[in-house]
Amino acid sequence: MKGVLAVWIIATAFQYSIAAYADLGITYGTNGDNFPSPVRVSEFLEKDMKHKIPIVRFLNADVEILQAFSDTNLGVTISVTNAEIPTVATSQEAANAWVHDHITPFAANSRVRFRYITVGIEAIPGDLAPLVTPAMTNIYQALILVKSKDFIKVTTVVSPTVLGQSYPPSTGQFEQSVSGVMDNVTRFLQNIGSPLLLNIYPYYALVNEPDKISMQYALFQSKEPVVIDGEYKYYNLFDAMVDAFVAATEKVVGNGGLRVVVSETGWPTKGNEPYTNVKNAQIYNSNLRHHVITVGRTPRQGDYKMEVYIYSMFNEDKKPDPVGASFGTFNDDLTEVYPIWH
Ligand SMILES: *[C@@H]1O[C@H](CO)[C@@H](O)[C@H](O)[C@H]1NC(C)=O
Numbered sequence: 001m002k003g004v005l006a007v008w009i010i011a012t013a014f015q016y017s018i019a020a021y022a023d024l025g026i027t028y029g030t031n032g033d034n035f036p037s038p039v040r041v042s043e044f045l046e047k048d049m050k051h052k053i054p055i056v057r058f059l060n061a062d063v064e065i066l067q068a069f070s071d072t073n074l075g076v077t078i079s080v081t082n083a084e085i086p087t088v089a090t091s092q093e094a095a096n097a098w099v100h101d102h103i104t105p106f107a108a109n110s111r112v113r114f115r116y117i118t119v120g121i122e123a124i125p126g127d128l129a130p131l132v133t134p135a136m137t138n139i140y141q142a143l144i145l146v147k148s149k150d151f152i153k154v155t156t157v158v159s160p161t162v163l164g165q166s167y168p169p170s171t172g173q174f175e176q177s178v179s180g181v182m183d184n185v186t187r188f189l190q191n192i193g194s195p196l197l198l199n200i201y202p203y204y205a206l207v208n209e210p211d212k213i214s215m216q217y218a219l220f221q222s223k224e225p226v227v228i229d230g231e232y233k234y235y236n237l238f239d240a241m242v243d244a245f246v247a248a249t250e251k252v253v254g255n256g257g258l259r260v261v262v263s264e265t266g267w268p269t270k271g272n273e274p275y276t277n278v279k280n281a282q283i284y285n286s287n288l289r290h291h292v293i294t295v296g297r298t299p300r301q302g303d304y305k306m307e308v309y310i311y312s313m314f315n316e317d318k319k320p321d322p323v324g325a326s327f328g329t330f331n332d333d334l335t336e337v338y339p340i341w342h
Contacts, residue, residue: 023307024292025055025075026329027264030062031316034332038068041313044334046072052341057263057309059121061102070110077116077263077309078102079157080139082123088138089131095138096145104146114152117143118197118263121157129181132156133188140192153194156185157263160200163244168229169300172244173251186252195307197263198245202237203284207275213237219280220287232299238265238288243300259304266311266329269337271322282338285310285329289340310340 028041036044045053057077058065069076080088080098087094106112119136123129136154143149160166162182164175174182189196202218217226218237225233227240234240242260250257267284268276292306315328315337329337 023055023296023305024053024289025057025307025309026053026313027057027059027309027311028065028313029059029311029316029327030065031318032314032325033317035314036332036334038062038065040334042069042072042074045074048334049341055115055307055309057116057118061098061117063102063105066102066106066112070106070112073111073113075113075115077118078114079121080117080119080135082120082128085120085123085128085131085135088119089135092138092141095135095142099139099142099146099148103143103148103152107146107148107151114148116153116155116194116197116261118155118157122159122161122199123156124158124162124181124185125175125178129178132181133184136185136188149192154192155189155194155197157197157199158182158185158245159198160205160241160244163248166241166244168227169232169234169240169243170229170247172247174248182248183252186249186258189258190253195259195261196245196249197261198242199264199311200238200241200262201265202241203267203275205237205241207272215275215280219283220291221283229299234299236287236291238291239298242298246298246300256301256303260301262306262308264309264311266327268323268326269315269328270326276323276326278338281329282340285338285340 055075059079060081061078088098103114107114117139119139120128120132123132136156140149140154143152162174162178163172165171165173206213206218216222220236222235225235227234242262245260246257267281269278269281270276292308296306310329312327313330314332316325319325329340331337
């Protein structure tokens with residue numbers, strides 16, 4: 001009996017230590033056919049993968065998916081979609097109803113842990129941009145009503161299009177046309193203690209400027225620093241892209257800026273040779289994983305452990321462009337497209 005207990009304790013401790021050091025998860029886009037059922041995916045992540053992927057992000061708050069994940073010991077991030085922003089931003093009742101429908105049924109008696117509610121995905125820049133902070137405010141108030149504000153962080157997701165300057169990273173600042181909105185977003189997140197979520201794709205940066213950026217730098221393969229920015233040395237483009245955001249938020253709130261979390265990154269396997277292939281995708285995602293696990297910090301944000309979500313769980317064949325459709329790391333039968341998690 002003692003022996004069994006000891007094994008159980010070690011196994012449990014091991015499981016938690018994995019969850020604690022690897023703040024690396026996956027974003028589960030659902031723009032495709034033939035995906036396994038949400039129940040099968042939740043069981044796969046919890047049991048087959050044994051918590052190697054302890055955190056999952058969804059691009060909406062589909063009740064069927066939430067139901068499937070509610071009895072797992074996984075951390076989940078859900079999203080108020082861009083289409084839902086206008087209603088939630090202009091009506092506290094609508095925000096209360098959103099939380100009542102998507103959080104309340106799953107938060108109380110379930111094992112699942114909600115990590116973030118992202119209000120809008122790349123809604124800035126755009127017509128919805130001025131509504132993002134009002135919508136986050138209403139969702140935050142709704143969480144106070146159900147006493148969940150300390151457990152679930154409200155935030156939003158942005159991409160490098162909100163930056164006017166990003167090279168070298170220390171010069172990072174918000175683009176002029178969105179700086180009013182982004183200053184408000186940054187201050188709001190600072191006030192409520194939430195991070196800013198970033199979609200960061202070195203792949204797209206590379207293919208936009210192939211004469212300026214090397215493949216090695218984009219794929220975490222540089223042996224020497226490629227960019228030296230004051231006291232900080234950059235060996236990979238991922239860190240440089242993240243730190244440009246850190247610098248931009250520092251210019252708004254000072255004190256090292258906001259904590260940032262990478263809600264999407266990844267590499268496509270098809271559609272734009274010679275950049276897109278399984279080999280490059282495997283190199284990028286394995287090196288990213290190694291970087292998150294062994295270094296775990298960007299040069300400029302040494303105080304915070306990285307938290308990164310690989311895009312994506314599956315290839316999404318309903319997306320119109322072949323590159324965008326090919327970020328999947330698992331096949332529809334839940335085998336790996338290429339090994340990265342072991
Ligand atoms: C920023 O917030 C202030 C105070 O709530 C508001 O008056 C202003 O319109 C906001 N600016 C933008 C660009 O949304």
